[in-house]
Amino acid sequence: MRVAVLGGGYAGLMITRKLEARLPPGDDLVLVDETGEHLIQHELHRTIRYPGFADDITVPLDDLVTRATVREATVTDLDPEAGTVALADGDEIDYDAGVVALGSQTADYDIPGVTAYATPLKRLEHAAELRRGFFDDVEPNGGTVAVVGAGLSGIQTAGEFAELAEREGVADDVEVVLVERAGTVAPSFPENFRTTARNALRDLGVRLETGTDVTAVTETDVVADDHAIPYDVLAWTGGIRGPDALDGERQGVRADLRLTDRTFVAGDAADVVDADGERVPASAQAAVRSSPAVARNVERVLDAARAGDSVGHLEKWAFETPGWLISVGDDAVAQLGPEVFRGTAANVIKTSVGLTYLAEHGSLRDAIEVVRDELGDDRVLPDLPDLRKRAP
Template sequence: MRVVVLGGGYAGLVTTRTLEGTLPSAVDLTLVDETGDHLIQHELHRAIRRPEFVDRISLPLTDLLDRATVREATVASVDREDRSVRLADGDAVDYDVVVVALGAGTDYRDVPGVAEHALPLKRLPHASRIRREFRGVLDAGGGRAVVAGAGLSGVQTAGELAQFARDEGVAGHVEVVLLEAEDRVVPGFPEEFRAAVREELDRLDVAVRTGTRVTAAGADAVEMAGESVDSADAGTLPHGLLVWTGGVRGPDALDGRRREVDGTLALDERTFVVGDAARVRDGSGAVVPPSAQAAVRASETAANNVAEAVEALRAGREPAFETWTFETPGWLVSVGDGAVAQLGPRTFTGPTANLIKSAVGVTYLADHGSLADALAVLREEVEAERDLLDAVRERVGEE
């Protein structure tokens, strides 16, 4: 019997690691991933300003897994009827149970010119190109960078660019503009969190335009509509760099659609979808936001239900799946060298928020990556916080 996990991001890695400890040894476990590396996606924006961070946030999957076979390949499609995964190179991988954790792509929302002229931020090459093109703006002595979409990714990208300009001493000559179609930044998040994020953006002099949507994009300007557009700018905003973080779509292997699943994460008794590839309505009936936090938290239920599916198939009975309900302790976002953290009803900024965000990243790396990477990130981010470093050492048992 074979279980196949598609995608080595947060959901795919955590699901596979859990299955390594729960599936019977006779069950073959295979992880298929396009790059063969696990990317710490929520830290990707840091590579825009600090390319040395790349080695800290990209980890070989073979170093993170014990018994699972890692196959480096691009998934073209999933045939649920034949129970076969078609690969871009023409090969196929048959399965008895499959977990689709291929993440999400960038939704350009069919806005003319955006796919051709805007840069997404999903992979390491994207961060490198954003850095290269923004460096061109800096070297030109001035200009404008536009980030479209003020969700968590857009806020972090705009903050990183603004901080980059400050670090280079040219902040007064380079404008970073953050556009958002809704009437507030990070829409859908608690009001106090949103207000703190806006204050951090203002601190970095990011020009925020809410209620503004991009209607077209060219090589050196975007066309806009909305409440912030008036006759003074005629709806045209010149730019030297355009980054698009305005939406997510399903993976190409699922025809660009995020599959809708309930809290069992099951499309059928042999197919599970987890992470950003899924649009999850959890056990409470709420739609779960696409985020790294949600992907990690859903993965335990996905793994448990895969193990139950395997056991049911072997026993010739109907499976009894458990249902997941998303519960979050809070939210975190970086804004340049600053951060905003919400834990329960309290919102933190400044050094406390940076410490919380670094601690969360270290915990993830220590649990799912390596101790060396965890401690390296911690030393770089909060070198003065020796008490936290000691706590991490104690957690993972380092002598």
């Protein structure tokens, strides 16, 4: 039997590692990824201010798996019913059970000018482009950085630019503007979280343009219905769409995350209504938490195929979250249960979560490097063991 996992992000990597432990030795497991590297996406915004983070938050997938074959290739098309995957190099992969975890792309909502003039934040090269724009077009003579979309990514991006301006000594000459269609930042989150995030942004001097419906983007302006916002650098974090291989559509699935008889979908490529009837937010946390259920359901599909039976009961997943964590420059906002924290307590929580993830899926050295950079600790690192390929 062959299992194909498409995408090496949070969902794809976690599902692959769990399948490595669950599948019988004779089964073939292939992990297809466009770059061949796992990106710690929730820390990507940090590389705008600290480009050296790029090395710390990317780990070769070959270092993270034990028996899966990593295939570096771009998925251009797939037939989830037939179990076939078309690759950009002309090859095709057939599978008995598959998982589509190709992530998402930034949505432009067909707003004129977005594709031509705005830079998304999905890849390392996007962060590098935004950083270059700051130093080439803003820092020398002052100017405006506009960030469109005040979800978690937009809040973190605006915070990084504000701190970068402060660090470079140009905060008085640089304005950071966060633009959001809804009437508040973090509109899909609880009120106390929204309020705390808004206060953290304002404390950094970020100007908030909420309730602003962007209708066009030009080379110099973000255009709304009743006014224009001039910019020198424009970051676009205003929503997501599905991957190109799925025609730009996020796939709607129920709580068992089953797309067809042999194919499951997970991570941002999935639009999930869980076992409690709730729509699951597109987030790294949701991608990671869905992975055990997906792996067990893949195993059940294969067991049924081996036995020549139809698949019976599949596990239904309900998303439960202990809270949410974001950085806002050097500040952080953490929600655990009903409580929301800022400052040192939130930074310790967020950094601890990052340390745990990197140590589990990268190396302890990489993890402590990131923590040291975030907390400003210049102590010399001891000789640390590498934890890559540790069993899940």
